[in-house]
Amino acid sequence: MSLQVESLLGIIVFLPLLGAVINGLAGKKLGKGVVTFVGCATVGVAFVAALFAWLHLKSGQQPFHWLAWNWIDAGSLHVNLEYYFDHLSALMTLVVTGVGFLIHVFSVGYMGEDKSYYRYFAYLNLFMFSMLNLVLGSNMVVMFLGWEGVGLCSYLLIGFWFDDDLKAQAGQKAFIVNRIGDFGFLIGMFLLLFYADGTVDYLQLQSLFSDQAREVGTLPLRDSLTITAICLCLFVGACGKSAQIPLYVWLPDAMAGPTPVSALIHAATMVTAGVYMITRLNFLFMLSPIAMATIATVGALTAIFAATIGIVQRDIKKVLAYSTVSQLGYMFLGVGVGAFGASVFHLMTHAFFKALLFLGSGAVIHAMHGEQDIFKMGNLRKLLPITHITFLIGTIAIAGVPGFAGFFSKEAILHGSAGLGLTTDVALTGPWGLSEYAGVFAGWFQVLTVVGLVAALCTAFYMFRLYFVTFWTDYRGDRHSWDHPHKPGFAMEIPLMVLAVLSIVGGYFPVSDWLAPILSRPAQLLVENHDSALSHMLMPISITVACIGIVAAWFLYVGPGRRLPSLFASRLSWLHTVVFNKYFVDELYHGMIVRPVQVVAQALFLVVDRVVIDGIGVRGAPWVVAMTGRMIRFVQNGEVQRYAVAMVVGLAVLVYFLK
């Protein structure tokens, strides 16, 4: 029995690779039907296999390993291509293969007319393979393999329509920003490797950095500064992959890729790799309160920052992109306060509802002949009833309405944050005891919780703004699209319905309890000690906040707020022309509420996003390299004697230092 269970991991990981190879090498000749079958079936079977493996784990069996092959087995060096199925990787695998399968099915309809259909499926399958390596790998090297692999696939898929220059540039940008992140990740990894004496396996690392080791004093490294440095380096990597401040800029641009790709890679799976990585290494991060506080702060700031930008976007996919950045911020807030279970919980529910929203937006864009501006849509509930209902469910779920998935997970994160703030009597001591952590940063976590609540308000507002403007009000686009929409077929609607169901029931899965076994002892203690005044009041507050957001959106975009001007205009025509004309009321609302937010958001967007990060970070670093290169290369002027001079100068320097 156990043999069979272990080999399930092989099926899960390598079937998608097989699919990628078949489609990539022979896809052109195989024809569409076979490509579709190979592309979807491999992922589908992987999902079923993952279900079996999960059931096995759920029945109380131990986590298990599967050794694919002894990659390096020479002398003292052992690196295996090995996979490990425990509670965390089980959950991630289910999400990746499950959502991945639905998105594959959706793609059949969405990409049906593309000329590079087979190439698309080959890349998508390759992505699944890389992602599964990332989440299932039993050591850092396999994770790195997956980490680079998903980056590469993301790059390939963003620039999928490479004849379009702008889209190729978006791919480039994603690539460069991810490189910057990967600097951090790799440096962190090598530092860890250095101090852990070449250990790369998670389980061995966990015992090296365990709480017992800390108490006995056998930790591989003695000073908290180094541990903090390692954690922060790894976190920089996570920022790149998971689009956190300041490395989030690539994600909105990545929307240039096909919409199912945005759903799969840039919403549900790849961008959560950072959260997964930190959760996987929770034993390490728990040793550095400073790193944890930094993560929480960056997460909360990203959440609010991206949410405010989301308010002013017009492009349906851009709204969802900023929303993704913002939700990822929540997840980082969660891991930063030690609520690892809650974060992964949110990761899962977010995968459901954000994939749903992206696929829904894909259906809308498909129906509207590629139109992405929501102000050129409207009233689409008449055209696309199923898309409308499912999209509504997704919107409710993300807005945090009780009973839907997003509510529970977001609540769990905020609860973790608020609870940590007032916990001072955690019974832990030692050099980096948690009581210090909770004590020093107590007030700060309260602030972060409030920030999270405000971000929740924004989220509810802009998501319902998106929903109302797209599906209600009057149609404002061109007639042709309205008269001849591309109605979504079953291949597109069924994934939507399945995801809608998951967006409702996903919240009832006890993820935090499920994940308890993989957490280190300090992390578990932290979870058990959550309790504060704020956390008791949290639920009513966040429900209120969600309602305010929804009502405000309704009021401004479909409700009386919109009708008010025309009402005045008909009754008091003189006043209409003088004071209460439509624009004035608009101006009033906008001037009082929307405008300031917009201005601030726009300013932030322009200054931070375009100038600081885009200008200095994304273009700056390569620019510095290129400029330095251009300057140095003129030393190389082609004169053979100058080359000889360089050698003699080198010699002289050597003489100077060695004499």
Add this chain to the structure above:
Amino acid sequence: MSGIPLSWWLTLGTVLFGVGTIGVLTRRNALVVFMSIELMLNAVNLILLAFARQRGDEHGHVLAFFIIAVAAAEAAVGLAIILSVFRHKRSVNLDDVRALKH
């Protein structure tokens, strides 16, 4: 002759080597540069022979012969290359040969 201490020979060799080096760096005529390189090699020969004399064994002499032989082979190839340069450029000035750069 035998009374001249080793350090004098070494100094002379090093000075000759330096002269050769400076010649390589400063002269523009390919043939002169080539001669400067030969000067460097012969400076080394001088140093070797000085060491050999001081030690009273033949190793240094053998070494010097190796160097002379190899220098001859290099000279053959080097002069051929300079000739090719002249065929292309009608000049053996090194400043004229700088198409490959940056």
Add this chain to the structure above:
Amino acid sequence: MAADLAHLSPLLIVCCVGLGILLLDVFADPKQPKTFIGYVAVVGLLVALAATGWLFATGGVLLTQPYFAVALTLDPFALFGFALILVVAILTTLASVHYLPSQRCEWGEYYSLVVFASLGMMVMVAAADLITMFVGLEIMSVAIYVLAGFKRQSPFAIEAAMKYFFLGAFATGFLLYGLAFVYGATGSTNLNVVAEHFAKNDPGLYGIVIVIMMIVAFGFKIAAVPFHMWTPDVYEGSPSPIAGLMAGGVKTAAFLALARVFLTAFGGADFENLAISWREVFYWLAILTMTVGNILAVVQQNVKRMLAYSSISHAGYILIGIVASRSVDGGAVAGSGLFFYLLAYALSSVGAFAVVSMLGKDGEEDITYGNLAGFAYRHGFAALCMVIFMASLAGIPPTAGFLGKYLVFTDALAATHMNLLPLVLVAVVNSMIGVYYYLKVIVFMYMREPRREFETIRSVPMGIAFGLAALVVVVCGSFPDTTIRWSAKAATGNPSADSAISAASVIDVPAPVATTAK
């Protein structure tokens, strides 16, 4: 005696092959294509490779005749180098057979020059004596000077040959100056005798002169900054397969010779006690080399120049392997990552240059990025191989290049004699920059529409050359156990270290004591 000759068979076979095909060319019909000479060379080199494999399997051999034993060491270290050099030479020859006619420079001596250059490299890595090493180096260099300018109707090729020649001869001058002082200080040029001498005596001022001069000379051959400036010009002007031979073969030989000389002869503790030990010099050279190489590679428009700068940056990574290596008992080299890296790097670059060789026709070459646009649609297989080489050079798994980096970096992190963590971090940052320009090649091949038709060479042997290289790169990256074991064997097995000393003392090596001049 007979056993020694059998053991020297790799060298003897290569020498005979070189002479044989030279004669073959003389008696061949001048109007017929010379392709068959290339094939004869390949067969001959394969025989030499088989002989090397046989010797490697036996774990290295001891030469019994004293006059061989003082000159050459056939330990696994050398045999690993032989195998690598022979493979590079075979791939170069295969890539050349149709390249030469297309460039209108098909003369038969090309092949014998390639074979002689390989012979020189092999002598270099097997040298137990600085004189042998010097002779090997010159056999190699003189052949390469000619090969660099082999397209003699092209002014660029002649310029490349001239630059390489002048600077190479210049560097030789420094090597000999250092060598003279080795002799002056120790009375011998045998590496083991030198090591023994320096183990007992303080190297002093002579030591400094020796180390400086050797670093300059080797720095030139391995193209370490600031001794690197010839590299891009020479690679650009030379025939592309020869650029591959230089990047893959010459550099391998130079690195192995450097490792042997420094770790054996100057590995003693006293050399660590100089104001700055040579390890520290290489430490800084490594940082400078990889950074400058990478930065300049980013701004290149010509793929051959880019590959040249990339080879410079790789020299920096390989230097990390040298710095991380430790002398064990003044003989063996510790750190198998160095060997694995050399293998990965040599095959990837020779393969990349073989692919680049396709981009020529009728005496012309166009090797700018623009000409790679849409390459994948016309030459799917070649483009796929190029992707593998670029991935390997960039250090992306599952290619050999990734493992090479991984092994070298872990060697460096495990080093106890120096803290190499900063060096590794710099290297990591650099390899990140490197990915940019390697990926640029892939982007141009796969994601750009072809701008205009540029004729390319379609050649089966060339395809075999880069196909084989790509296969080895992938296999070594995915199933590296055997290769790592070989590397470890090459790194630690040094059976002849002691015997060479005893053999050296059999014949008349004077005691390293200064006698007064007459």
